[in-house]
Amino acid sequence: MAQGESGGVTGNDITQTELESEIQGVKATSDQTNITPDIWAELKELRDMAIKHSVELSNSKSKMEKLEQENTAIQARLTVSESNNAVLESKMNDSENEMVKLKIQDEVLKARMKTSENVMEELKKENTDLQSRVTASEDKSTVLETRMDTNENEMVKLKIENAVLKARMKTSENVMEELKKENTDLQSRVTAFEDKSTVLEGRMNTSENEVEELKRQNAVLKARMKTSENVMEELKKENTDLQSRVTASEDKSTVLEARMNTNENEMVKLKIENAVLKARMKTSENVMEELKKENTDLQSRVTASEDKSTVLETRMNTSENEVEELKRQNADRPKVAFSLGLTDDGLIGPFNTDITLKFSRIITNFGQAYSPTTGVFTAPVRGVYYFSVNTLDLRTNVWSIVYLYHNDKRMLWIDNYNDEHGYTRLSNSLVLQLEKGDVVYMVLPGGYSVFDNTDNHTIFNGFLLFPL
Incomplete structure (x- = not known):
């Protein structure tokens, strides 16, 4: 029994030898002081619970730090995804601008050809200048074909980048699912920890009540000691036997008072440790709230990113259809x-x-x-x-x-x-x-x-x- 009681006090101020000595003293005086070994076992169990809670809180803090690191990594990857979306959107805008320019140039070419027809009827003798303008028109047609080839290449690149973006978004969604699972597990563990803390507070209240009971018993013991002294005055003739018993009783009282003082000090330490645990628990709850807010914000940003990707895909489809239409028109147009x-x-x-x-x-x-x-x-x-x-x-x-x-x-x-x-x-x-x-x-x-x-x-x- 002594070995079992000493196993849960590692790291406290009382050494194993002192603890065993106190336990032996408890056994020797339990009949006279009404302090049972269960009370001390209860106190040692309280210490073990406090140490266990401290270890669990440390583990919880480590997991919280790991979760924060994972959230930071997700934010970094989301930032990269948003940057890629911005680049993709910029390229899409460039492609659309090129398409608009091509259409404008086509309309300009048609308008210039109409103007050229009118000018040719009016200025037939200015052939040299007109020929140079026609040559310029041919050059512009060549440039138009070159820009169309460039636009097709850009379209292929955009398709590849969009496929990569979809894959990275899929990975981001998987990571978010894992994060939600870890958060759910962490919430369960925090709830269990709160339940243990509630049990600890109940047991601490019981221990305090038992300490009050010990104080009351000590007061009774002091009263009995006073009575004993009066009896000693009356029975001086029985000095030999009575004096030895009184001396032993006084020694036991001194030991009891010392142990009671030690117990009170231990109770104060336990209260301080419990207050620290409550404060750290409050901090942990605040961190959890912050993480919940960050996760909500991340989900909103991911949703916005998905919406942008949908819009970009729609614009890509429209642009591809326009390019295909231009290709078809160019393919159908005879070259003479x-x-x-x-x-x-x-x-x-x-x-x-x-x-x-x-x-x-x-x-x-x-x-x-x-x-x-x-x-x-x-x-x-x-x-x-x-x-x-x-x-x-x-x-x-x-x-x-x-x-x-x-x-x-x-x-x-x-x-x-x-x-x-x-x-x-x-x-x-x-x-x-x-x-x-x-x-x-x-x-x-x-x-x-x-x-x-x-x-x-x-x-x-x-x-x-x-x-x-």
Whole structure:
């Protein structure tokens, strides 16, 4: 029994030897003092409970710190997720801006082509400037195609980043589920700890009542000692036996008073420890409330992040549909354009009859609609086409004339008088609506000539503006 009682007081001020000595003294005096070993066992159990609660509180604090670290990690990962969402949204905005710019540029191109048609009718002799503007338009079309390729690449990257974002959000949700489980377990343990504290307070109240009972018994003992002293005065003759018993009684009273003082000190320490436990418990509850608030905020932020992801996915789908529509329109649009030089042989003509000029030097011939063998352009689709011509004649004091025909109808008569200096240039252009199979070609009238060499002084150009 002595060994069992001493097992729960490790870490207190009373050593095992002192405890065993006190227990032996209790056994020797329990009959006279009415202090049973159960009272001391109760006190030792209270100490064991206090130590156990302290250990559990320490473990609870460690778990709370671990939970705080996990919450910090979740906040960091959520911050990274929000940053990725911001980057994704920024890229989406850039992509949408590019789409808007493409549409604006397409409308601008259409408006400029309409303006170009009007200007061509009014300013036929300003071909050189117009040709440079058409070249600029071709360059812009090339840039437009390049930007479309870039937009497609951006779309692929956005899809990959969105897949990564979904995976990371799934991981974040799993971590949140684990955190909720840990919080639930922690709340259960805190509830159990509060129940133990309630039991401890009840037992502390019982111990205090028992201490009061000990004080009352001590007062009775003192009264009995007073009576004993009176009896000793009356029975002086029985001094030998009575004196030894009185001396023993006084020694026992001294020991009892010392042990009572020790017990009171221990009770004070237990009250202090209990107050500390209550304070630490209050702190733990406050931390739990803070963690609950942080978890609520985290859930709100995760919900907002999911909503943003949904909006981004919708915008991505819309943008992808628009890109697919533009791709389809570009794929369906025929590619027809040619630019031709006449010859490397120098002067052509004059001839006795009208001839069709066969432009044999192919600079470009997209769609192969122009035949250098026949000198005829054949419209592959119904649509609106643009044509231009530039010629050079070196002869002096003669007229320079060329015709442009649509089927059998002459659409352009281009002429100029070549004075004594020679080197007369002719240029003109027009826009024609052609049916599929219609032909366009250049004619040199009889008695007139043109000049060309590797420098492309005489050229014939044309391209499809848009199909009908």
